[in-house]
Amino acid sequence: MPGRRRPLIVAAPDSFKGSCSAAIAAQAMLEGARSVFGDDADYLALPLADGGEGTLDAMLAAWGQEPRQVQTTDALGRPRRARYGLSRDRGTAIIEAAEANGLPWVADQPLQPLDADTAGVGTIALAALADGADALLLCIGGSATSDGGVGLLTALGARFLDAQGAQVRPGARGLADVVRIDVDGLDARARDAGWRIAVDVDNPLCGPRGAAAVFGPQKGADAAAIAVIDAGLLHLAEVLAQTVGIDPGALLRRPGLGGAGGMALAAVALLGAETVAGSDLVGEAIGVRSAMLGASLVLTGEGQLDSQSLGGKVVDLVRREAPTGTPIVVIAGTVRLSAAECREAGITAAFSIADGPATLDELVADAPRRIAETAAHGCALLTAALRER
Structure with a gap:
């Protein structure tokens, strides 16, 4: 809309272990976001890691x-x-x-x-x-x-x-x-x-x-x-x-x-x-907090979202460093936190990339496409809210 700031969509995931690197996951998330916002938004890929792979x-x-x-x-x-x-x-x-x-x-x-x-x-x-x-x-x-x-x-x-x-x-x-x-x-x-x-x-x-x-x-x-x-x-x-x-x-x-x-x-x-x-070590080196300043939406994720995700992993870093009030959407292979647990942790929503019955091998082989599709669904749900920001 005229006079409104262009939304900034940040993709800041960890790797999906055994499936794709953090860089590939970030690009897939932004691909899904672009399918919703098109050229009316700015996009930033911010691949992260938590001390493990990547x-x-x-x-x-x-x-x-x-x-x-x-x-x-x-x-x-x-x-x-x-x-x-x-x-x-x-x-x-x-x-x-x-x-x-x-x-x-x-x-x-x-x-x-x-x-x-x-x-x-x-x-x-x-x-x-x-x-x-x-x-x-x-x-x-x-x-x-x-x-x-x-x-x-x-x-x-x-x-x-x-x-x-x-x-x-x-x-x-x-x-x-x-x-x-x-x-x-x-x-x-x-x-x-x-x-x-x-x-x-x-x-x-x-x-x-x-x-x-x-x-x-x-x-x-x-x-x-x-x-x-x-x-x-x-x-x-x-x-x-x-x-x-x-x-x-x-x-x-x-x-x-x-x-x-x-x-x-x-x-x-x-x-x-x-x-x-x-x-925190990676976040400090990359300058995560300053990179996410002005973000309208932050997409993050990892292979499995569970209680350990909130104890020093990438999702934890993102929820702590994202600008106050910015929606945070987690995309994961498996989501093991309830909606109430996500809200309590400051996560707006969490989605699994498993969109139907599939074997683990099928999920791994098709992870980037599934991440992109899931990101598109998440962004579509938040479109109205972002337009009001």
Whole structure:
């Protein structure tokens, strides 16, 4: 209408894991929005990430840098090439742990939740340190491992020893055997570097909301393995606390240490690593709040909208940073929050891309089209309200 400001439609999703990247999802959302608003609106794609899959790409895009590559190992110790990134001044490195220990790289084998380890992540960190980085941003989502970060610190030179003075077995299987931790050989660059670990959940290390109970099943852990992992992480936390002279409760109560099989645990205790919400880290680098200023509608989404989405993931970032009063529409593969829960969280509406009976493979294969169609439906419902803004 003459005299009215053109609406700005912002698409700020996470990736739809296993289906499409955040960039593809954002473009699909804007395609759906354009089918409703046409040339009478402005559009902004703002792909985001929460510390898991896609975080490396989001940060490299924000820095205007290309990824570097290093030879490392996957969660089962097999060779693979992994990417990492450096800031423009080469002082800060971004490491996506799943480039080494991610679930996709071991999908060709039966999952081995007690044996998978994080040593390959340490190899990437050493390469970044050799490149001159003195600050490391480690993003830990999407892991196949539950070793409390023992493999990571072992690759950096620490030794986790059993009662006979031998290095314990890799993975969660060896955690209960740790009696002493020798840090004399720890890489000096790693010891001196500033570590920030991006987590995408607020779960504690152990217990019913801990690493084993909540995330163990997706790594292949049955009830018996979950019990072994949970007990092993508890024991490791106690030995780490004794090693550095702190109360074990400081580790056991710390939010976020349950993410990625407790990968941050050893680095927090031995390297003084700081844990940060991965979505906040990306949001700060990209400038999400300023980018969304003036937005008339914000479209966001991820593979599954549930209670975890509101605890540090991309949807949580968007609802906190979007301008007050701006409608927020979530598009997801699955919506597990009620309408009342969405309203309470500040979400205007949430829609699933499943528009009828379909297998998971069918949803994955057709995700961009379904995201676009769902975005169009959501935008159509809000058209009248936007015209009044």
